[in-house]
Amino acid sequence: MKMKQLVWVLTIIMAAIVITMAGCDMSGSEDSISRSERVDLFASQLANEDFDRLNGNVHPSDRDGGQNAGTVWATELGCTVNGTWTCVDVSVNKSGSPSSIVFSEEGTDYTISFTYRQQGDDYYFKTVSIGGTQFAPPTP
Amino acid sequence: MKKLLIVVLVLLAPVFLMAQDADVVYYEGRPEIRRDGSRGVELDFGDAVRPGESVVTGRRDFVELDQAGGNLIRISPDTVFTLREVERDGQRETVMSNTVGSVRYRFDALAGRQQRVASGTVVAGVRGTEFTVFAGSDGSSLFGVDTGMITVESAGVEVDLAAGEAVEIAAGEAPGDIVRWLGPALDFSDWEEERIDAFLDDPVVGLERIQRRMRDFMDDQDTAYAVWQESNRELNEIRDEMSRIREAEGEEAYARFRQEVERPATTRAVTNILNYRYFTLSAFSLRRHVLARMYVNMKAQYLNNAEASVFQNYLALHSEVLDEFEERVAPLLVVLDI
Numbered sequence: 306m307k308m309k310q311l312v313w314v315l316t317i318i319m320a321a322i323v324i325t326m327a328g329c330d331m332s333g334s335e336d337s338i339s340r341s342e343r344v345d346l347f348a349s350q351l352a353n354e355d356f357d358r359l360n361g362n363v364h365p366s367d368r369d370g371g372q373n374a375g376t377v378w379a380t381e382l383g384c385t386v387n388g389t390w391t392c393v394d395v396s397v398n399k400s401g402s403p404s405s406i407v408f409s410e411e412g413t414d415y416t417i418s419f420t421y422r423q424q425g426d427d428y429y430f431k432t433v434s435i436g437g438t439q440f441a442p443p444t445p
Numbered sequence: 446m447k448k449l450l451i452v453v454l455v456l457l458a459p460v461f462l463m464a465q466d467a468d469v470v471y472y473e474g475r476p477e478i479r480r481d482g483s484r485g486v487e488l489d490f491g492d493a494v495r496p497g498e499s500v501v502t503g504r505r506d507f508v509e510l511d512q513a514g515g516n517l518i519r520i521s522p523d524t525v526f527t528l529r530e531v532e533r534d535g536q537r538e539t540v541m542s543n544t545v546g547s548v549r550y551r552f553d554a555l556a557g558r559q560q561r562v563a564s565g566t567v568v569a570g571v572r573g574t575e576f577t578v579f580a581g582s583d584g585s586s587l588f589g590v591d592t593g594m595i596t597v598e599s600a601g602v603e604v605d606l607a608a609g610e611a612v613e614i615a616a617g618e619a620p621g622d623i624v625r626w627l628g629p630a631l632d633f634s635d636w637e638e639e640r641i642d643a644f645l646d647d648p649v650v651g652l653e654r655i656q657r658r659m660r661d662f663m664d665d666q667d668t669a670y671a672v673w674q675e676s677n678r679e680l681n682e683i684r685d686e687m688s689r690i691r692e693a694e695g696e697e698a699y700a701r702f703r704q705e706v707e708r709p710a711t712t713r714a715v716t717n718i719l720n721y722r723y724f725t726l727s728a729f730s731l732r733r734h735v736l737a738r739m740y741v742n743m744k745a746q747y748l749n750n751a752e753a754s755v756f757q758n759y760l761a762l763h764s765e766v767l768d769e770f771e772e773r774v775a776p777l778l779v780v781l782d783i
Contacts, residue, residue: 357779357780357781358780358781360781361781366608366609367607367608367609369592369608369719370722370726370781370782371592371718371719371722371723371726372719373722373779373780373781373782374718374722374779375779376718377715377718377719377722380677380680380711380714380715380718381711381715383684383711385681385684386677386681386714387681411688412691413703442592442593442607442608443592443593443719
């Protein structure tokens with residue numbers, strides 16, 4: 306290969322690398338989940354009574370599969386369970402975010418507080434306490 | 446790290462519980478039971494292990510014991526597990542010890558008892574739901590927590606271990622540094638391929654044993670599910686009463702009733718959900734990690750001989766097991782399980 310051809314090949318390769326790199330988010334944070342975003346996600350699931358997904362916010366190494374069932378969370382948070390759950394009057398107050406939020410069901414408040422564990426760029430809950438008592442992962 | 450710790454550790458770790466026999470509910474291989482120092486005899490399903498008796502497992506053996514009250518004891522390969530009866534504070538108690546190897550304990554959270562764990566000169570207090578004790582003969586111990594939390598005390602120093610953590614205690618010493626616990630999860634994903642191959646030496650018999658195991662999980666699941674339904678019915682009645690009290694008697698009476706009656710009933714109901722879920726997820730794990738791999742291995746083995754009677758018999762039984770799973774377990778799974 307002649308010198309001139311080699312220069313052209315190298316130039317094209319360099320251009321390709323630059324174009325590729327420009328399309329990447331080098332901070333790696335674009336899809337990461339901050340603590341506030343984790344609480345927002347949890348709160349929106351609560352507000353939508355999507356209890357079956359709540360345990361997915363707990364760090365995988367802390368997560369107890371038994372609590373994957375939304376019935377566990379719905380029962381603890383005062384909803385009636387008959388086959389599935391029924392919540393009468395749900396509201397979620399995030400004013401304490403990201404360390405705590407308040408879930409209200411039929412006029413009764415449940416303060417839910419969090420500690421965190423990081424995995425890569427994502428924050429998960431290490432513990433979730435309801436009314437001051439650790440609920441997830443479960444304790445004896 | 447885990448393997449290193451297991452190799453290094455040699456321990457004697459008795460777990461003190463209320464006096465109870467333990468029944469054999471499942472085993473693999475040819476484990477033995479030794480009674481009063483006699484020669485070992487092969488144990489069988491339904492055998493009761495009583496104080497003074499030991500269960501000895503070989504390299505490919507595994508035993509699961511069940512105690513009344515919901516306690517499960519899983520004895521790993523190459524382990525000597527012994528039940529003894531001792532007197533402590535004027536009460537007779539059963540001592541569970543593994544003089545070598547490892548034993549995994551799952552205590553019924555409802556029982557709420559404080560357990561005592563000792564190892565040579567080390568005495569530790571443990572409260573927890575599911576943990577494993579590795580043991581050897583130099584008096585040191587390794588406690589690893591699978592779920593829940595345990596408190597370990599030794600030489601006047603107390604440490605709390607959460608799920609996924611472990612601590613080593615040398616004889617007579619305070620607990621060491623807490624390390625990440627890489628112990629067994631509530632699943633069968635760590636089953637070795639050779640173990641499945643061993644089942645396939647006689648695939649139909651192997652599958653029948655898996656089926657028995659699966660049915661044990663299903664039966665336990667159904668029993669625990671019925672207990673939860675009853676506690677949930679009670680809870681719903683209590684909550685109706687709580688609403689009535691709020692309207693009729695005001696916020697103070699409501700708060701008192703909630704604290705004294707509704708919250709304990711809620712805790713019972715939640716615990717009962719977790720209890721039936723334990724068996725549901727165990728059955729699911731068995732189906733996903735053992736049944737599925739057995740099936741794939743069989744398909745590969747009989748790829749050019751699909752009409753062989755052993756393969757056809759295997760397929761028929763496999764289908765039967767799956768049908769039962771779909772009927773009894775699948776309805777209780779949720780999206781995050783899958």
